[in-house]
Amino acid sequence: MSETPLASLSRRSFMTGSVSAAAAGPLMATSAKAAAPQPAASAEPRDLSAISLRINKQPYNLALDNRTSLLDALRDHVGLTGTKKGCDHGQCGACTVLVDGKRVLSCLSFAVMNKGHEITTVEGLASADGNLHPMQQAFIDNDAFQCGYCTPGQIMSAIGCINEGHAGSEGDIREYMSGNLCRCAAYPNIVAAIMQAQDETRKA
Amino acid sequence: MRPFVYERPASVSAAAAIASRFAAEGVPPTEAAAQFIAGGTNLADYMRLGVAQPARLVDLNGLGDRALRQIEVGDDSIRFGALVRMGEAADTGEIKRRCPMLAESLKFAASGQIRNMASLAGNVLQRTRCEYFRETSWPCNKREPGSGCAAMEGFNRQHAVLGTSNACIATYHGDFAQALIALGATVEVEARRGMRKIAFSRLHRLPRDTPNVETELAPDEVITAIEVPLGAWSRRSRYVKIRDRESYAFALASAAVALDMDGDTVSQARIALGGVATVPWRARAAEEALSGKALDDEAAEAAAEAAFAEAKPREHNAFKIPLGKRTLVRALLETRDMKV
Numbered sequence: 445m446s447e448t449p450l451a452s453l454s455r456r457s458f459m460t461g462s463v464s465a466a467a468a469g470p471l472m473a474t475s476a477k478a479a480a481p482q483p484a485a486s487a488e489p490r491d492l493s494a495i496s497l498r499i500n501k502q503p504y505n506l507a508l509d510n511r512t513s514l515l516d517a518l519r520d521h522v523g524l525t526g527t528k529k530g531c532d533h534g535q536c537g538a539c540t541v542l543v544d545g546k547r548v549l550s551c552l553s554f555a556v557m558n559k560g561h562e563i564t565t566v567e568g569l570a571s572a573d574g575n576l577h578p579m580q581q582a583f584i585d586n587d588a589f590q591c592g593y594c595t596p597g598q599i600m601s602a603i604g605c606i607n608e609g610h611a612g613s614e615g616d617i618r619e620y621m622s623g624n625l626c627r628c629a630a631y632p633n634i635v636a637a638i639m640q641a642q643d644e645t646r647k648a
Numbered sequence: 649m650r651p652f653v654y655e656r657p658a659s660v661s662a663a664a665a666i667a668s669r670f671a672a673e674g675v676p677p678t679e680a681a682a683q684f685i686a687g688g689t690n691l692a693d694y695m696r697l698g699v700a701q702p703a704r705l706v707d708l709n710g711l712g713d714r715a716l717r718q719i720e721v722g723d724d725s726i727r728f729g730a731l732v733r734m735g736e737a738a739d740t741g742e743i744k745r746r747c748p749m750l751a752e753s754l755k756f757a758a759s760g761q762i763r764n765m766a767s768l769a770g771n772v773l774q775r776t777r778c779e780y781f782r783e784t785s786w787p788c789n790k791r792e793p794g795s796g797c798a799a800m801e802g803f804n805r806q807h808a809v810l811g812t813s814n815a816c817i818a819t820y821h822g823d824f825a826q827a828l829i830a831l832g833a834t835v836e837v838e839a840r841r842g843m844r845k846i847a848f849s850r851l852h853r854l855p856r857d858t859p860n861v862e863t864e865l866a867p868d869e870v871i872t873a874i875e876v877p878l879g880a881w882s883r884r885s886r887y888v889k890i891r892d893r894e895s896y897a898f899a900l901a902s903a904a905v906a907l908d909m910d911g912d913t914v915s916q917a918r919i920a921l922g923g924v925a926t927v928p929w930r931a932r933a934a935e936e937a938l939s940g941k942a943l944d945d946e947a948a949e950a951a952a953e954a955a956f957a958e959a960k961p962r963e964h965n966a967f968k969i970p971l972g973k974r975t976l977v978r979a980l981l982e983t984r985d986m987k988v
Binding site for chain 2: 487488489490491493509510511513532533534537540546547548549551552553554556557601604605608609610618619620621622623624
């Protein structure tokens with residue numbers, strides 16, 4: 445299935461995309477059918493690279509400046525704004541996504557380095573019929589957020605943490621989730637949510 | 649961020665060839681026009697801050713050689729491929745069993761996400777987080793040779809007390825490197841002119857008058873493997889790390905300790921100190937103070953005194969000397985008491 449992501453852009457990402465598109469040419473995501481993947485190597489530093497990414501099982505063909513982080517590619521060029529920009533320096537965990545099932549910080553990864561990898565964002569967790577992922581449901585059940593800004597990163601990190609086998613105890617969860625900061629300090633409820641969702645996440 | 653050309657070579661020789669083409673006489677790898685990237689957790693951050701300004705990035709993740717991604721645990725050594733990620737190495741059961749210090753130094757570093765990204769070779773080459781190095785509006789001899797050092801009279805709470813110079817007091821923050829220097833590891837590097845092995849203890853350079861030259865590596869040399877010899881000391885080994893918060897912080901002080909014990913007596917001690925020095929720091933004087941001695945509280949404290957005998961504090965970091973000593977004493981006694 446390949447749809448044009450432009451149709452689902454939020455107002456914010458549309459505005460961001462419009463500004464950069466006007467300044468620097470065709471930066472927005474194109475339909476997967478529209479262009480065949482091209483070699484990513486560029487000849488001049490300011491050349492755009494053709495970058496094919498698989499995000500939430502959908503192919504995207506993008507033309508991006510090499511400096512574009514995976515985070516900015518997701519938010520500003522694909523229109524998936526669920527992944528949040530907190531510090532943009534790898535210190536807060538708000539931008540956590542899964543790459544090939546492993547949790548990473550999308551702010552510290554250049555989009556061009558992610559060709560051929562399977563990227564999962566918070567938008568890719570719920571099933572097609574709208575049922576939430578067990579971890580999303582557990583965050584609701586346990587009131588595991590207040591302002592909610594860190595929550596997508598917390599949820600993606602929690603899934604990665606369980607997949608790594610590091611969520612066996614509350615102590616382990618606190619240690620292995622330490623890369624995700626919550627300024628509202630919802631930590632006890634986040635730990636409780638992860639404890640609740642462990643078994644179902646392993647099966648999910 | 650400075651715009652850059654991106655290349656993803658398929659072999660070490662091709663990667664080295666690209667870097668060689670853009671290398672210039674007397675320019676260290678960290679200032680070279682073409683620079684290698686693996687996990688990117690350090691370099692991407694420093695590029696965004698304008699501290700690193702490569703015009704060309706050579707992505708090592710496309711290198712085909714499988715050995716670069718493998719860990720081999722043998723009878724006498726552990727060999728890490730350079731592209732093995734920190735998290736994988738930290739979670740390898742054989743490493744936890746055969747040499748706990750190695751696994752602990754990785755587990756207590758960074759966060760789960762960063763450990764999944766960061767390569768082992770990139771981790772040992774990570775650059776200091778000195779606030780004055782990170783922020784380009786300050787003078788910094790490491791970032792801009794000859795411009796001065798704002799940390800000397802600035803807020804230097806996290807700065808080094810060992811291995812400092814009049815030009816630089818920036819701390820080397822890595823943890824894994826402390827285990828590697830304590831254990832006598834070797835780094836294998838490859839360039840177009842061939843391979844060479846570098847003792848880990850010689851990889852990093854003291855700041856002296858040229859703090860911008862951080863390692864012995866040439867800009868076109870790719871680290872391919874890290875080899876750690878195992879010995880009678882490996883199983884009785886620990887990494888103790890003291891931080892401002894319990895997790896996801898750099899060390900204020902840390903100690904990597906491995907002991908070969910004959911009853912209560914130390915046959916051989918291997919000790920390194922983190923968070924307190926400008927480079928990975930082997931505490932030879934402390935090792936010598938313990939050799940042939942019964943390891944009791946008094947001997948541990950004498951070793952700690954020896955370890956910090958040359959320490960030079962600044963205004964805000966003098967606390968690191970007593971903290972570093974207590975960290976080492978605790979690490980020595982806990983390692984002594986390990987059941988192996």
